Amino acid sequence: MLETHDLTKSFKGLMALKRHHLRVGPGEIVGVIGPNGSGKSTLFNLISGFLRPSQGGVRFEGHEISRLAPATIARLGIARTFQGTRLFKNLSVLENVRAGAQLRYPVNLVEAVSGWGRARAHQTASEGRAWGLLELVGLAEVAAQPAGSLPYGNQRRLEIARALATGPKLLMMDEPAAGLDSHETAALLQLIRRIRDQFELAVILIEHDMDLVMNLCERIQVLAYGETIAEGTPAEVQADPRVREAYLGGVA
Amino acid sequence: MSDLEYVLQQLINALSIGSLYALVAVGLSIIFSLLRLTNFAHGDMMMVGAFATLFAQLAGLGFLPAVGVGILVSALAGVIIERVAYRPVRGAPDVTMLLTSVALTYILENLGILLFSSSPRNFPLPDWMNHLYSFADGRITFNNINLLTLGVTLLALLFLNWFVRRTQVGLGMRAAAEDLTAAHLVGLDVNRVIVVAFVLASAFAGVAGVLWAAQAGVVEPQMGFTPLLKAFVAAIIGGFGSIPGAIVGGFVLGALEVLIQSLPGDWGLSPYRDALVFALLIAFLLFRPGGILGVRQEVKL
Numbered sequence: 001m002l003e004t005h006d007l008t009k010s011f012k013g014l015m016a017l018k019r020h021h022l023r024v025g026p027g028e029i030v031g032v033i034g035p036n037g038s039g040k041s042t043l044f045n046l047i048s049g050f051l052r053p054s055q056g057g058v059r060f061e062g063h064e065i066s067r068l069a070p071a072t073i074a075r076l077g078i079a080r081t082f083q084g085t086r087l088f089k090n091l092s093v094l095e096n097v098r099a100g101a102q103l104r105y106p107v108n109l110v111e112a113v114s115g116w117g118r119a120r121a122h123q124t125a126s127e128g129r130a131w132g133l134l135e136l137v138g139l140a141e142v143a144a145q146p147a148g149s150l151p152y153g154n155q156r157r158l159e160i161a162r163a164l165a166t167g168p169k170l171l172m173m174d175e176p177a178a179g180l181d182s183h184e185t186a187a188l189l190q191l192i193r194r195i196r197d198q199f200e201l202a203v204i205l206i207e208h209d210m211d212l213v214m215n216l217c218e219r220i221q222v223l224a225y226g227e228t229i230a231e232g233t234p235a236e237v238q239a240d241p242r243v244r245e246a247y248l249g250g251v252a
Numbered sequence: 253m254s255d256l257e258y259v260l261q262q263l264i265n266a267l268s269i270g271s272l273y274a275l276v277a278v279g280l281s282i283i284f285s286l287l288r289l290t291n292f293a294h295g296d297m298m299m300v301g302a303f304a305t306l307f308a309q310l311a312g313l314g315f316l317p318a319v320g321v322g323i324l325v326s327a328l329a330g331v332i333i334e335r336v337a338y339r340p341v342r343g344a345p346d347v348t349m350l351l352t353s354v355a356l357t358y359i360l361e362n363l364g365i366l367l368f369s370s371s372p373r374n375f376p377l378p379d380w381m382n383h384l385y386s387f388a389d390g391r392i393t394f395n396n397i398n399l400l401t402l403g404v405t406l407l408a409l410l411f412l413n414w415f416v417r418r419t420q421v422g423l424g425m426r427a428a429a430e431d432l433t434a435a436h437l438v439g440l441d442v443n444r445v446i447v448v449a450f451v452l453a454s455a456f457a458g459v460a461g462v463l464w465a466a467q468a469g470v471v472e473p474q475m476g477f478t479p480l481l482k483a484f485v486a487a488i489i490g491g492f493g494s495i496p497g498a499i500v501g502g503f504v505l506g507a508l509e510v511l512i513q514s515l516p517g518d519w520g521l522s523p524y525r526d527a528l529v530f531a532l533l534i535a536f537l538l539f540r541p542g543g544i545l546g547v548r549q550e551v552k553l
Contacts, residue, residue: 070436071436071437071441075439087434099435105420109444109451112422
């Protein structure tokens with residue numbers, strides 16, 4: 001369903017991502033790992049339309065999407081969460097999810113002001129969808145609180161609910177476990193599995209937490225300095241000498 | 253007793269002028285919150301609204317329908333300046349957008365002078381607008397223009413509050429104002445949100461333009477300049493980019509101006525009213541840039 005082909009990005013001569021190839025099938029959970037600066041975030045920004053490739057492209061369900069605007073890509077069914085969350089902090093928890101849901105229940109200005117046409121039906125529907133998602137991530141009780149007042153782990157869950165509200169077929173998560181304790185990480189793993197099953201999503205995640213990646217992902221791709229150095233099942237990747245070198249060499 | 257009457261009279265004056273400032277400042281704040289753009293051409297939307305009302309009346313429309321036309325035309329003008337002038341420079345450095353808006357102001361005002369000449373024109377009003385209410389042997393007086401200014405402003409602000417809090421498009425506006433990137437990401441049609449913001453802001457400016465012209469009795473191409481500067485001060489005093497801040501700032505500034513003017517004559521301060529107001533602006537920028545409401549001035553990445 002998602003395929004990057006020959007995807008390359010250079011910043012003023014620095015190759016952030018080199019001839020990258022990745023295929024993600026429906027319902028698959030794929031992890032992208034690698035040391036800092038290996039091109040993981042560049043990859044996400046290319047797929048979600050915040051960056052334009054220097055070469056190559058991204059196909060989603062057969063369409064080339066690498067020149068489309070982020071909002072258009074979201075509409076096609078790719079949602080993402082950010083490293084460190086990017087919520088509307090002064091909006092309430094419910095409003096954050098509704099902001100995502102309105103993509104599927106659009107209302108125009110005349111309808112919004114007059115209450116005619118789709119306004120009521122769509123407003124009710126988007127609110128219903130938002131409540132359903134808040135139930136799913138366990139935040140229904142705090143729906144009226146400002147998003148910025150939630151503890152960090154819950155902000156993460158809220159960002160996932162907001163992403164799901166846009167009705168994605170592919171969910172990209174940028175370091176979803178960063179800053180979570182082991183208990184919260186275990187809950188996150190359960191949540192990701194549950195939403196994959198319930199919404200029949202494909203999931204790509206960038207993650208440093210190896211426990212999460214190895215337990216959750218069916219397939220893992222390893223990047224270093226913009227190049228793909230390994231790809232396979234968790235066991236295969238763990239056994240790969242180049243991966244060990246990239247990690248140990250980089251850190252030690 | 254006469255002290256109380258004096259205070260009441262000044263309070264009426266303060267509310268009347270303050271609500272005009274609030275009405276203009278709200279529009280500045282809405283646009284700033286979305287684009288980090290100080291829209292100096294906002295004052296010219298007042299001019300557009302007032303002139304459109306004038307010409308609609310000259311074309312034979314009654315006063316109220318003519319005002320309706322004026323508001324529609326100023327809203328349309330807002331959409332046009334967004335599309336023609338601001339959208340092409342969106343995402344450029346703040347300074348580029350600022351200069352664009354200054355340039356746009358000059359273009360619009362000179363266009364106004366070219367089309368309508370720079371001499372003020374009489375702004376016809378129906379008699380009922382000037383109807384005077386007089387109390388306490390004429391020591392408290394106000395007319396329907398004062399009442400209407402306050403009433404219309406309150407209605408406009410209530411509408412705005414309802415719009416941004418209760419409608420889906422308003423939710424989109426608040427979301428986009430907080431984080432434009434995240435708004436793109438959840439698939440919000442940011443262009444539409446921005447157009448709606450310009451429609452609202454410019455329609456408000458059109459209303460303010462008509463009220464301003466009604467109080468002055470005349471319209472002229474540069475009529476938007478002074479109220480724009482004052483509204484800018486009001487928006488910053490209250491907290492730039494925040495709607496409640498603009499409202500608070502507008503009324504505070506109105507009250508302050510009236511207070512300065514009503515100080516005893518031998519203090520000799522009233523001629524320096526505008527100087528004092530702008531000194532206050534500088535003081536706020538230096539010591540409390542978030543304004544009275546303490547709006548966070550975050551740097552966007």
